[in-house]
Amino acid sequence: MFDISYRKTVAAAAVVGFGMTFPALAQTVVPIDSTLFTTYQNYGNNNITWVTCGSTKNTGGCYGSGTLGPFGRVCAVMEGQPVTVGNTVTRSIYVLDGGSNTSIVSLNVFKKTDTITSNSDTVSITPSKKLTLPLTGGSNALCSMAANDGFIFIGTNASPNAVKVNKLTYSLTKLPGFSPPLPVTAITANDYGYVTVTQEAATQGSGFFVYGPNGMSQEDGGGAPFILNTTDAYLLP
Numbered sequence: 001m002f003d004i005s006y007r008k009t010v011a012a013a014a015v016v017g018f019g020m021t022f023p024a025l026a027q028t029v030v031p032i033d034s035t036l037f038t039t040y041q042n043y044g045n046n047n048i049t050w051v052t053c054g055s056t057k058n059t060g061g062c063y064g065s066g067t068l069g070p071f072g073r074v075c076a077v078m079e080g081q082p083v084t085v086g087n088t089v090t091r092s093i094y095v096l097d098g099g100s101n102t103s104i105v106s107l108n109v110f111k112k113t114d115t116i117t118s119n120s121d122t123v124s125i126t127p128s129k130k131l132t133l134p135l136t137g138g139s140n141a142l143c144s145m146a147a148n149d150g151f152i153f154i155g156t157n158a159s160p161n162a163v164k165v166n167k168l169t170y171s172l173t174k175l176p177g178f179s180p181p182l183p184v185t186a187i188t189a190n191d192y193g194y195v196t197v198t199q200e201a202a203t204q205g206s207g208f209f210v211y212g213p214n215g216m217s218q219e220d221g222g223g224a225p226f227i228l229n230t231t232d233a234y235l236l237p
Contacts (some may be wrong), residue, residue: 021199028129032116033082033089036063038123040077046070048077048095048124064123068093068110073100075143079112080167090112092167093125094152095147099137102227105156105201107131135159144186148193151215155184155197162187162197164215176217180205188226188234194218196227 007148014178036054043049053062080092084234093110111139115122136158144155147167153175155162160181175197182199189195193213200206206224211217226234 004224031082031089032084032087033114033121036114036116036121038079038112042074042116043067043069045073046100048074052114052121052123054121056116056121059119063121068095068108070127071095071097071108072104072106073098073137073139074101075137075141075156076145077153078145078147079148081149087116088114092128094145096143096148096154097137098141098143098156100139103134103138103141103158105133105141105143105154107133107152107154109170119203127171129215131165131170133163133165133172133173134161135163142185143182144197146187146189146195146213148189148195148213150193150213151195151211153187153189153195153197153211157183157185159184160199164211166215169235173215175209176220180204182207185224186207186226186234188228190227190229191231198224198226200224 030069038050038052041049047067049067051062051065064070074095075098077094078094082091083090090113093112095108096107099105110125111128112125135156137156141156141158146153150167152165161177162184164174164175182201182204186198195211197209207222208225209217211221228234
């Protein structure tokens with residue numbers, strides 16, 4: 001009787017002899033929080049309410065809720081990239097306060113933590129950092145904010161310069177503007193980490209800067225272009 005184990009050995013040797021190699025099958029790692037989502041809502045213009053819902057392996061529903069604030073006037077909110085260690089997922093929440101009774105603009109950073117098991121998601125959001133930005137705000141100021149992995153870019157249409165915030169060190173960099181000064185009207189980002197700061201005024205023209213994933217300037221010029229990504233449409237006025 002022919003030995004099956006011998007047959008396997010001969011076949012393997014033949015493959016090696018011909019120098020053939022086979023690529024390993026790629027395995028997609030599914031994030032442990034991929035079946036969960038958090039909705040945010042502007043409540044009274046100076047608070048943000050949040051609710052985390054979805055499903056775990058064995059359960060479904062809503063697992064946590066709360067309120068962030070109070071602020072002067074919330075004008076932009078954004079999540080940071082998730083970091084997973086074991087069964088815990090953490091991410092930053094960035095809340096931009098454009099000011100209401102004052103013109104002070106601040107970036108408020110919170111830490112969101114999801115501890116996930118087969119039956120539950122224990123959720124908490126706690127204050128982490130508050131930065132006063134060298135920008136002009138106020139009740140009528142329109143805010144713009146976008147980010148890549150390393151930096152957050154922020155501006156208002158009451159300021160002629162945007163600022164760049166380092167996500168790791170929270171250091172601030174005032175970005176260049178134009179002469180005559182042009183207010184910041186939009187900040188957009190694509191999926192590869194490029195960010196465009198667009199500045200324009202009806203009677204003075206327009207200009208733009210493009211920043212790369214490393215936060216450094218890549219291009220600038222006249223006009224009011226924007227960058228697109230695969231998740232959020234750019235809304236034209």
